[in-house]
Amino acid sequence: MTKALGNLKSRLARKIRTFLYWHFQHDRKAESQVLKSIAIYHRGGFFNKWRATWMWARNQKNYAINFHPGATVGKNLRIEHCLGVAVGQTAILGDNVRIYQLVQLAAKAAGDQDRVDNRERRHPKIGNNVVLCCACIVLGPITIGDNSIIGAGAIVTHDVPPNSIVTGVNQIRPRPADMTFRHYPTNPNAKQ
Secondary structure, three states, X not given: OHHHHHHHHHHHHHXXXXXXXXXXXXXXXXXXXXHHHHHHHOOOOHHHHHXXXXXXXXXXXXXXXXXXXXXXEOOOOEEOOOOOOEEOOOOEEOOOOEEOOOOEEEOOOOOOXXXXXXXXXXXXXXXXXXXXXXXXXEEOOOEEOOOOEEOOOOEEOOOEOOOEEEEOEOEEEEOOOOOOOOOOOOOOOOOO
């Protein structure tokens, strides 16, 4: 009886620890709403696009996030702090991208109507395992390579090769080989 009770206590403690970890470290309500609106938008059809656009407007009001539902998103997108994040319609985000507050993935200019109608890419393409630190601005139809870090307050208007660090205004340097960025595990009790 005591062994079963001890086992129950440890399972309950693990569940509470997991809940607290995800609740306080990763409150992902805004992120889940963004991903839901993107999924609905990409189903196609008038009603789905209208519904996704309505959710987009609601996300702007409730969470101060302007993430267009037409953007293409890979697996495991993390929006750590949604305040002031702006992502344009033709932006493409790879897998395991982490976005912090005030990040802007925008077009350089509104462009002429022909470019808008033809759905030419006006926004950046972000590779896999990229970290976009707070208040960085990535402008135009450029490509950010895999495993890159865009530093806080950086302004990027040129293509960035893979395994790079960008600071300031287009100051691109190689990322040191020993520098790793730990993504959050899917299971907080898993071994690292």
